Amino acid sequence: MLGMAAAVLFLIAFLINAAEISTNDVFTSTNVMLIGLIVLALHLAGVGSGLASRGRRR
Numbered sequence: 179m180l181g182m183a184a185a186v187l188f189l190i191a192f193l194i195n196a197a198e199i200s201t202n203d204v205f206t207s208t209n210v211m212l213i214g215l216i217v218l219a220l221h222l223a224g225v226g227s228g229l230a231s232r233g234r235r236r
Contacts, residue, residue, distance in 0.1 A: 180221035187214030 191210035194201060220226065 180217050180226050184214045184218035184221060187211070187217060 187210055191207040191214060193199070194205075194210065195207040
């Protein structure tokens with residue numbers, strides 16, 4: 179799920195950059211791209227995978 183969120187953030191950053199949309203200082207294409215990289219790093223680290231290693235052994 180986080181991988182798809184990162185892809186959407188990269189798409190938004192690309193559209194802002196390609197269309198040369200003027201935004202405020204917080205919502206620039208670079209900032210959106212960096213947020214996408216953080217989300218992608220969390221995805222690769224396994225955060226939000228939903229798989230728990232804890233459980234009962236038989």
